[in-house]
Amino acid sequence: MARKTKAEAAATREALLDAAEEVFLERGVARTSLEQIARHAGMTRGAVYWHFRNKADLFHAMLNRVRMPFQELVEEIGDPSLADAPLEAIRLACLSGFERLERPRYRRVHAILIHHCEVFGDIDPLAMQNEMAEESCGALRDYLQCAARLGQLREDLSPELAANLLQSMLGGLFHDWLRNHEQFSIAEQGNLLVETQLRLFRRQA
Amino acid sequence: MARKTKAEAAATREALLDAAEEVFLERGVARTSLEQIARHAGMTRGAVYWHFRNKADLFHAMLNRVRMPFQELVEEIGDPSLADAPLEAIRLACLSGFERLERPRYRRVHAILIHHCEVFGDIDPLAMQNEMAEESCGALRDYLQCAARLGQLREDLSPELAANLLQSMLGGLFHDWLRNHEQFSIAEQGNLLVETQLRLFRRQA
DNA sequence: ACTTTTACATTCGTCAATGTATGGTTGGCG
DNA sequence: CGCCAACCATACATTGACGAATGTAAAAGT
Numbered sequence: 089m090a091r092k093t094k095a096e097a098a099a100t101r102e103a104l105l106d107a108a109e110e111v112f113l114e115r116g117v118a119r120t121s122l123e124q125i126a127r128h129a130g131m132t133r134g135a136v137y138w139h140f141r142n143k144a145d146l147f148h149a150m151l152n153r154v155r156m157p158f159q160e161l162v163e164e165i166g167d168p169s170l171a172d173a174p175l176e177a178i179r180l181a182c183l184s185g186f187e188r189l190e191r192p193r194y195r196r197v198h199a200i201l202i203h204h205c206e207v208f209g210d211i212d213p214l215a216m217q218n219e220m221a222e223e224s225c226g227a228l229r230d231y232l233q234c235a236a237r238l239g240q241l242r243e244d245l246s247p248e249l250a251a252n253l254l255q256s257m258l259g260g261l262f263h264d265w266l267r268n269h270e271q272f273s274i275a276e277q278g279n280l281l282v283e284t285q286l287r288l289f290r291r292q293a
Numbered sequence: 294m295a296r297k298t299k300a301e302a303a304a305t306r307e308a309l310l311d312a313a314e315e316v317f318l319e320r321g322v323a324r325t326s327l328e329q330i331a332r333h334a335g336m337t338r339g340a341v342y343w344h345f346r347n348k349a350d351l352f353h354a355m356l357n358r359v360r361m362p363f364q365e366l367v368e369e370i371g372d373p374s375l376a377d378a379p380l381e382a383i384r385l386a387c388l389s390g391f392e393r394l395e396r397p398r399y400r401r402v403h404a405i406l407i408h409h410c411e412v413f414g415d416i417d418p419l420a421m422q423n424e425m426a427e428e429s430c431g432a433l434r435d436y437l438q439c440a441a442r443l444g445q446l447r448e449d450l451s452p453e454l455a456a457n458l459l460q461s462m463l464g465g466l467f468h469d470w471l472r473n474h475e476q477f478s479i480a481e482q483g484n485l486l487v488e489t490q491l492r493l494f495r496r497q498a
Numbered sequence: 499a500c501t502t503t504t505a506c507a508t509t510c511g512t513c514a515a516t517g518t519a520t521g522g523t524t525g526g527c528g
Numbered sequence: 529c530g531c532c533a534a535c536c537a538t539a540c541a542t543t544g545a546c547g548a549a550t551g552t553a554a555a556a557g558t
Contacts (some may be wrong), residue, residue, distance in 0.1 A: 092504085092505060092506080096505095097504080097506090100505085111500090131506080131507090132508075133508095134506050134507045134508070138504090138505060139505090139506095235506060238520080
């Protein structure tokens with residue numbers, strides 16, 4: 089094969105990762121061979137083995153193109169102007185998280201991680217999900233405790249319980265939407281659910 | 294091998310299915326061979342291929358030993374004495390669902406379906422999850438509409454929205470618990486969350 | 499312009515898993 | 529009581545995916 093320029097080579101690398109996303113998503117990780125990925129990108133397995141050591145390495149590279157959403161969500165929350173409005177901070181963080189998830193690459197990779205791959209090589213998707221869950225739940229608890237101190241929560245609702253409730257609701261929404269994203273828009277439905285849940289949390293005037 | 298009595302043959306069939314549950318759960322469906330399942334049951338692949346046509350057939354048989362929980366949940370709800378207390382009916386249905394899920398066989402099979410298998414043969418776990426989700430969401434909506442007619446819901450909360458909230462919360466809880474059931478008891482945590490959510494739904498006195 | 503390295507394509511050996519065919523023992527029915 | 533088929537083990541054939549080796553032609557360097 090003729091050698092390509094560096095830019096073209098990088099492009100084929102991206103094309104291989106794109107192809108991996110699509111084929112993994114539609115056939116599952118275990119059932120797709122490197123041959124299928126290569127053919128779907130218009131290449132052969134030789135190209136795959138040039139850019140990646142093996143299937144696990146390619147999988148890692150695919151994951152590294154997106155960062156974890158809840159991690160970013162926590163960073164996003166760090167707006168100092170919202171220090172006295174923690175519930176609003178939570179709402180905005182969820183909103184930006186939803187928008188990020190609607191980008192095709194994010195959606196596909198997370199759908200693969202959660203619904204289309206079992207334990208695979210040194211990657212344990214369930215452990216990653218556990219980390220994400222604990223991380224987001226911790227952040228929610230911090231902000232809801234803050235809200236409780238500011239007297240913005242119903243008195244008959246502990247911030248820990250509210251955090252668990254919100255965490256479970258967000259997780260369920262996340263899973264449902266990733267299962268088939270054409271059923272509803274996560275931005276619309278997510279904002280609606282989060283606003284409603286937070287409204288139920290707030291103390292009545 | 295010597296021929297076994299009918300009872301013994303049935304016992305080895307069950308032993309093979311038990312072994313399949315355990316190995317599928319710990320190694321994932323795609324990465325486990327029929328050899329591993331047979332050895333784990335103290336048999337050889339010959340026994341597997343006698344009782345089942347192939348891996349997919351064994352998988353089907355494993356699923357058929359448990360019925361879908363939300364399907365039973367819907368049946369469970371049909372208590373006529375609770376016609377004027379739909380929220381209580383929902384709570385009791387969730388409770389019985391949680392207790393059913395704590396039985397090891399139910400827990401293992403659902404954990405496999407949701408977290409440890411990709412698309413596989415003619416089985417599409419995501420389609421099954423979609424059916425379960427729509428089914429339970431429909432039932433919840435019916436009961437919450439009933440509650441709304443009886444004036445038991447906050448006026449600023451539509452029954453459809455409440456159903457979606459509850460559905461997402463239950464789904465998230467379900468997924469979280471199946472991911473590692475040692476983290477918490479789904480009966481305790483689930484009842485706590487459901488009671489709290491329903492309390493937030495109720496109109497204030 | 500010449501060499502070297504890059505970026506793939508092609509081919510082939512290997513191995514694990516599946517599926518099938520066969521054998522052997524005995525339970526259970528006539 | 530005899531024989532057949534149930535029940536399972538064993539051996540063999542087949543498949544297909546991986547990974548390494550090799551080929552090769554052009555881009556980069558000098």
